[in-house]
Amino acid sequence: MELSRTPDVVVIGSGAGGASVAWGLVSQGAEVLLLEAGPRFDPSVDYPQDRPDWERRAFPQKPGSRTRVLYGDLGILNADDRDLMRWSKVAGRDVPVLGSARVASGGGYSHVMGVGGSTLHFVGEAHRLHPDAFRLHSLTDAGVDWPMSYQALEPYYSKIEHAIGMAGTDAGPGRAQSRDFPMPAHPLSPGARVLAEAGRKIGRPWSVNPRAVNSRVYDERPACNYCGQCSRGCPLGDKASMDVSLLRRAMDSGRLTIVSEAQVTRLLLGKQGVISAVEVVSQGQKHRVETPQVVLAAGAVNSPRLLLASANAEQPDGIANGSGQVGRNFMETLWWNSAGLLPGLRNSHMGLPADATDWGMAHPASVPGLAGGYKLTHTTLDTGLNGPIGYAARLLPGFGAEWKAQMRARFGSAVSVGAVGQVIADERSKVSLDPEQVDAFGMALPRIDSVLTDNSLALLREMARGCREVLSRAGVEIAEETSNWDAFQSTHVFGTARMGLDSAEAVVDGQGRSFDHPNLWIADASVFPSSGAGEAPSLTIMALAARTADAILAG
């Protein structure tokens, strides 16, 4: 029985962090048991992109592939900020009751529980943080600094980039690389070319976005054929989701055991602060798995949830919570998207999603007077403007014969720009346990409080300006704008078990090791002291986790 053995290390969660730490450990000879709460996904069955109704299908929701999350204080919608309201030419403005509460929508905390975690639905953007992102407080007086430098993480960035397969020209301004990417860049799509030309004219250059998607055969996986469906699940395996990349490699070692649909419900404390075992429910049976080392990699919501739910008589505030910071410092990501139609443009539904980016403001002190930065990305395909349903629902109002003719005349001319921006940790934003509601395993449900501060709202306004400026210069008629001002919706969340130098203010040290429990490690985005200025976090999660694997083996 897989759960009756005592492995060298138990890893909880198989997303970017869990997969990377497991791969790092087994590559150096350790025996690892990986417990994943969600199911397995079969790309050939679960991502049917070969059917006419493909556009109606989002990434599949299999039983057990999402945590039920509750939402508390998400802020109040202020009339002064109504310029940030979402609208479209088709739907108009669904004006919220100003002064009412901001709500969660579109799935709220958007994540996947399954073998591979949220990399199963990620687009495949794989970014290094800017070196200055590690010095947020030093540069802006806001937030905190990281307990490490870019230079300390660089070897791990490079190692991961070559393991999963990266295609691109370079990692972005200021992000020095010790090795080039292993694959050439993908060709720019028609929409990206429009933005590159417009950006050149306004002095804000666009460049190839680093992508963990094969531009040629690599890692025994095929080249992308540009179906444009990365976030609906890649059926070919050219996108480096963890199931087809690091986990597959780790399984080849013969030293990794993955048990899916195995929900860890408690960490059990032994003598002298050591975690002696994990309690896990698998196939309806409760098991106790003894282990000398535990790595928690369940994400910035479920990792603090498990730590808090493991409270006991000795640790009444939860495991690893001597600092009181478990669940605190929650950071969502700001996002804004503007989209429209460009007369004369053809085939903008073709190409690689998120293939181009403007790094100009992706720096924590890029906007005078504000803390945090943002990044612009070409988003025509990954926001769903690559099929007629998207056009009908969002860009082309009307009905009847003339509307059908317009659809044929204008399909392929959409251009969309998205901005992802930084949230600075705030006292009110946190993950906690609901005092009443529990899941099927008896675990308290997680509750998210996340409030947009004045700094966040001002940065969101800058992001909107940046999107509109490049689209306007390109000649795009904007037909839709959306943001997270009036609805909490976040794929990337951070900070709820942050790393630091001081055990009074942080949960783990710079290696990911708990200050309170010498054999407990955390390897996911909950350890991020700050989020970066719009960079996608998966590569940094993997790099940190690979570094943690080395630290575990170093003892």
Next chain:
Amino acid sequence: MKRREALVAMAAPLLVGFQPAAAQPTVARGILAHFLDLIIPADDVTPSASALGVHTELEDAVRSHALLSQLFDYGLSWLDQAGGRSFLSLSPETQQAILVHAAQADFNQIPGRFFAVARLLATEIYFSKSEAIAGLPLNKAPQPDGYLPPWS
């Protein structure tokens, strides 16, 4: 949130406490196929909504949700009364004028909300049929061929 859940969420706040005296759902239901064909008519390239069975699928979808079903009952009743007599007996010009009114109506009133939701559902179902994408530069599905460059 799934697309269908989003539509239910669109219908919900409007319908709480709404009780129009004139709702006659069984009478109005018969005009659905014709209404959808005004939104998506046949032309030289692609068939109409009803020719692809959109009205049947839409009816099934709506019937599985109480709030959506209620919205359609009220919306179709409004449609059948808006011209002073049965919608199907009105001239094409009058039918067209009623649809233009609904398309421009306040989203927070029954005609506007009904039109918006019906149009969203109908176009989603329609464009999920391979016959509907004739004339668009699309494969029948993204896989197995993808879209290899060059793209322009």
